[in-house]
Amino acid sequence: MATFFLIIIYLAFISLGLPDSLLGASWPVMQKDLGAPLDMAGWLFMLIAAGTILSSLASGRVISRFGTGKVTLVSCLMTAAALLGYAESASVIWMVLFAIPLGLGAGSVDAxxxxxxxxxxxxxxxxxxxxxxxxxxxxxxxxxARFIDGSGSWRDGYLTISAIQFGLVLILFFSLPLWNKVAGIRTAANGMEEEGASNGPAENAAGASASAKPLRIRGVKQGLLSFLLYCGVEATLGLWGSSYLVHVKGASAVFAAQGVSLYYAGITAGRFITGFITFRVSNRLLIRAGQITALAGVVLLCLPLPGGYAVAGFMIVGLGLAPIYPCMLHETPVRFGRENSQTIMGYQMAVAYVGSTLLPPLLGFLASFSSIGIFPVYLGLMAAAMLLFSERLNRVMELRTGGGEIGGQSKVH
Incomplete structure (x- = not known):
């Protein structure tokens, strides 16, 4: 049962990623069709991000009251309905309205x-x-792209993604009884511990009671800053990497686009490989190794070398970033206690979206006073700060548990 249910969660994660890149891919056609200004895409993106941040912050209380299964079901229903609304929108005003449930749905289900x-x-x-x-x-x-290239209709593309989301809604509806059953099975099998992650109760690792305010728990602020900076690095390279290659390295637009795609390929492949490494290496060591690797990739970007080396730097950064985000998420119950993890997870999601929403535009603002040549320095400062706050959090955990791995974490994880 637990394995079958895990497949459903995997499908949910694929579905979660489907809408995230649609706006950028379809906007050149949508803009002309709707007669919208070019910068409206940025405003829609920020509105969706604002909804995601708000729902992430509220997710702890909402999920505590209604349960993960029901919240995931309703959130996916909101997302599917919003995408259907996009497909039927006659003007930008309607897209602004549907951006609200799209963002609210994404934040709750993610957390x-x-x-x-x-x-x-x-x-x-x-x-x-x-x-x-x-x-x-x-x-x-x-x-x-298939629909735009074939029928020229971005609406059909949104309609198709919406239909996929509604299909997931049906699956989630019929699987509602499994959420609590599987949770009970997994908890019993783990002996009330994080599986393979802690030798003692998670609340002892957190050193805080369920009634404690999450932000007052030692280490939470350092953890949140690590999430902020991680998403800042990831999103900044994705947004400005192509411009850096074109304007600083003299690469063609096609080469630059391919370079950024290799960066994302590095993240995806790195996370697949990381899944196998976690059988033998702890989350803490993977996070540290990933941060150091990402910094090494940024250093390569700073060197006066041809564009091909910069693309190699992109891939190294992508491989370095790959384990950081999922490993930090998985450490949440171990670091801060199972009873606090849902609320803190919502805070982490919210701060992550703040980082990906605000830190990339900040580089554009700073570059307007100098040049896009500050891109690797900006990345390096964020990556170094992320490593610093992460190591400070490790120190807090070591002092709490008397040394060793975080929360008494074993090497086999």
């Missing part, structure tokens, strides 16, 4: 699924699940 997997499954599943998110994010533009 809920991440916490459920962190609490009930091993670390390799978290890495593979986020790899499958990448599969969904890759398939979204491919599906949209």
């Amino acid at each position: 809920g699924l991440n916490n459920y997997v962190a609490a009930h499954y091993k670390a390799h599943h978290m890495s593979w699940l986020h790899c499958f998110w990448g599969v969904g994010a890759t398939l979204g533009p491919i599906i949209m």
